[in-house]
Amino acid sequence: MATEKSAKSERANYSVDGRTGARVVESFVMRGDLSGLGPDERAKFYMAMCEGLGLNPYAQPFAFLRLNGKEVLYATRGATDQLAAMHGITRETVDGPKVIDLAGTKLVFCVCRATHPSGRVETATATVPLVDPVNVLMKCETKAKRRATLSILGLGVLDEMELETIPANVQEPGGGVDLSQMAHSRHDEEPIAPPRNEAPIEALPVEVPPALEGFYARIAEIELPGEAVAVWMKHRTDLAALPAPDRESAWKALCKRTEEVGKMKNAKVWLKKAIAEEDARRASDGGAKAENAA
16 A cells, blocks of 8 residues: 555646546547647646646646647756756766767767656666767757656656657647636636635746746756856845745755766755855955955
């Protein structure tokens, strides 16, 4: 029983109404195609999937793609890194990135191992054509990490980086999702009055705060532990204005990325010390400049 409960707790908790659920089963689960859903059903499914994973749907963590005549979801840039941070996934490169020769074609090859806090492990392989020598090694490693993250979380969706390897003649942009459909359907329902003496609950923001969006995008580019210190120093003033849960999630994501690139444990302690030292250095430099100016 304990094993079953543990397995269930690792799965995403999607919650949609019965009618939408039936259409999803018919269209997506049985045929692997979301094009059969109407605008309202598509919006409900998208919202349920994002909220079940703890992602803000208005940040568009997923997008639609028509592939071989079927419409499917894929994870956009940055979504997998946020998922890894939120679920405590540890990702480790176990082979590569390195250049290999596959049937006369030069490729960059990398294998990543993802470990869930429960102890479950998944590995994923990534290959990238050797066409951009400056960035191709980093690109291949990032692709392997994202594929491993989606695999260990049980998400059978493509990552955005995989679209580059799919022939252009079999893919085209999907129909997208109109989240205003959700707003309309909620307005049609009988409104729920807030408890007496309590303020109404505010609606979700239309978009992710620019400070948080830019911060997460910069985290994904960190390759050395020292870069994490610079990222925090640059963004901490903007992050300080955000709600406490957002600041905490941002800090945890930075610590997780530092652990990955630095191959270290408990990066929080190292980061706090490094940030304090950088603050002291800047204060010292500022004092020295003031004395010289005097």
